[in-house]
Amino acid sequence: xxxxxMLVIEIALFFILYITISNHRVSEVMEGLLARGAGHRDxxxxxxxxxxxxxxxxxxxxxSTDVIITDENGNIKGRSSEEDVEFQSSVVRxxxxxxxxxxxxxxEKWAELPYVATVSPIFVDGVHKGEVFMFxxxxxxxxxxxxxxxxxxxxxxxxxxxxxxxxxALSQIITRPLxxxxxxxxxxSAGKADRKLDERHNDELGSLAVSINSLSEDLERLKKDRNNxxxxxxxxxxxxxxxxxxxxxxxxxxxxxNEERVEYLAIIREEIYHLTSLVQQLFQLAKMEENSFxxxxxxxxxxxxxxxxxxxxxxxxxxxxxxxxxxVPEEVFVYGDAVRLKQVxxxxxNNSVFYGFESPQVEINVTVIxxxxxxxxxxxxxxxxxxxxxxxxxxxxxxxxxxxxxYGGSGLGLSIVKEIxxxxxxxxxxxxxxxxxxxxxxPEEKNYG
Numbered sequence: 412x413x414x415x416x417m418l419v420i421e422i423a424l425f426f427i428l429y430i431t432i433s434n435h436r437v438s439e440v441m442e443g444l445l446a447r448g449a450g451h452r453d454x455x456x457x458x459x460x461x462x463x464x465x466x467x468x469x470x471x472x473x474x475s476t477d478v479i480i481t482d483e484n485g486n487i488k489g490r491s492s493e494e495d496v497e498f499q500s501s502v503v504r505x506x507x508x509x510x511x512x513x514x515x516x517x518x519e520k521w522a523e524l525p526y527v528a529t530v531s532p533i534f535v536d537g538v539h540k541g542e543v544f545m546f547x548x549x550x551x552x553x554x555x556x557x558x559x560x561x562x563x564x565x566x567x568x569x570x571x572x573x574x575x576x577x578x579x580a581l582s583q584i585i586t587r588p589l590x591x592x593x594x595x596x597x598x599x600s601a602g603k604a605d606r607k608l609d610e611r612h613n614d615e616l617g618s619l620a621v622s623i624n625s626l627s628e629d630l631e632r633l634k635k636d637r638n639n640x641x642x643x644x645x646x647x648x649x650x651x652x653x654x655x656x657x658x659x660x661x662x663x664x665x666x667x668x669n670e671e672r673v674e675y676l677a678i679i680r681e682e683i684y685h686l687t688s689l690v691q692q693l694f695q696l697a698k699m700e701e702n703s704f705x706x707x708x709x710x711x712x713x714x715x716x717x718x719x720x721x722x723x724x725x726x727x728x729x730x731x732x733x734x735x736x737x738x739v740p741e742e743v744f745v746y747g748d749a750v751r752l753k754q755v756x757x758x759x760x761n762n763s764v765f766y767g768f769e770s771p772q773v774e775i776n777v778t779v780i781x782x783x784x785x786x787x788x789x790x791x792x793x794x795x796x797x798x799x800x801x802x803x804x805x806x807x808x809x810x811x812x813x814x815x816x817x818y819g820g821s822g823l824g825l826s827i828v829k830e831i832x833x834x835x836x837x838x839x840x841x842x843x844x845x846x847x848x849x850x851x852x853x854p855e856e857k858n859y860g
Contacts, residue, residue, distance in 0.1 A: 425563055436552070437556075440547060440555075441527065444528075445516060445545070447545055456533055459533065464480055471492075472491040475548065476546060478545055485542075495526065502526075502544070503544055507544075508542065509532045510539060514529065528544060529545045530542050530544050588620065655679050658675040662679070693823070706751055706834050706835065711746070713743045727760075734772045738777065743855070744855065745835075747835045758825065763789075763792065766847075773788070773789070774790075784855050786850070786853070787848060787850050789848040791845060793846070794845075794847045795843065804839065805826060839851050
């Protein structure tokens with residue numbers, strides 16, 4: 412379609428150019444013939460006698476043009492050619508004698524007649540002496556225009572061929588990357604990300620190739636993350652189910668004592684609790700992925716929130732013989748969802764209690780620094796290896812040496828903490844400082860009055 416469009420434009424331009432040049436060429440012939448006749452007329456006006464007349468006729472006898480000179484009555488006094496006498500004589504009879512002194516073209520139908528003609532009246536001292544008729548074969552004009560047409564046709568064919576080659580080359584340059592992109596995207600839709608696009612094009616195609624390559628890498632990473640996630644979830648689900656199935660079978664045996672049965676049922680309840688907690692956390696993460704996990708924010712006084720958390724977790728701290736100290740200035744406010752923020756502290760305090768030493772000690776210190784509320788949750792546990800700190804908030808990541816499976820950890824708690832804090836436009840980070848410390852930064856809410 413692009414080639415056809417270019418061809419139509421080129422033909423239109425060539426047609427306009429051809430008409431312009433051909434008209435200009437015809438005008439040149441007419442004006443040249445008129446000027447030649449005027450020149451002869453001037454010579455005769457300067458010296459109007461038989462010798463001069465014969466000289467003019469002789470000059471034109473060797474040229475491609477013809478001349479006829481008449482007297483004041485329109486009678487022919489001299490002519491340079493005896494060809495087409497009848498046509499030329501009829502033109503002279505129709506025009507001569509000419510009483511005005513204006514040079515003009517008297518026959519310009521070159522496409523229909525054998526000659527084009529001009530007339531130049533002769534006046535000597537204001538007295539009409541005759542006319543100079545000039546004739547030029549119209550075949551000369553036709554030959555010129557035919558040659559011009561051939562040249563135009565040749566040039567148009569050459570430009571059309573060049574245009575075709577250029578359009579074909581451009582289409583190949585453009586369509587090859589697009590076809591390659593189509594193939595790669597089809598591979599991506601089939602779950603294969605083993606092909607890369609050339610990013611060397613410094614144009615829109617290059618930018619699109621970079622985007623598709625980036626998408627391919629993201630899809631490949633998401634595919635690996637999904638497989639790892641599913642594998643970890645399968646492992647997490649299989650372990651409590653194995654415990655439940657095994658202890659249920661042992662507890663149902665006839666030879667099992669009541670004390671053993673009570674012990675096994677307690678283990679089964681613990682595993683069911685762990686399984687339920689894991690499913691709930693997975694459900695929360697799924698809602699976060701679908702962006703259906705919403706917060707209901709309000710102005711929260713941080714002291715009140717932390718005191719509520721301590722009251723609700725008091726039984727766990729007493730059971731584990733753990734201590735909890737809270738240091739928070741008065742009237743520190745944040746704008747957030749109280750239920751979600753409590754969930755954050757439940758997860759952090761639960762980790763600190765279960766993964767600390769015996770009788771663990773946990774501290775919560777709150778400070779306000781340049782419009783940010785810094786909440787530091789620190790325990791006196793063993794901490795974690797430094798190389799594992801960047802991965803603590805990834806889903807299903809657990810530091811096996813410090814976080815044993817016997818405590819029921821799923822590796823989802825800290826990832827949920829990170830998602831909730833980021834929903835509140837905050838940040839969370841972990842570091843070792845005589846134990847594991849978690850630092851949360853939230854925007855301070857100042858408009859609480």
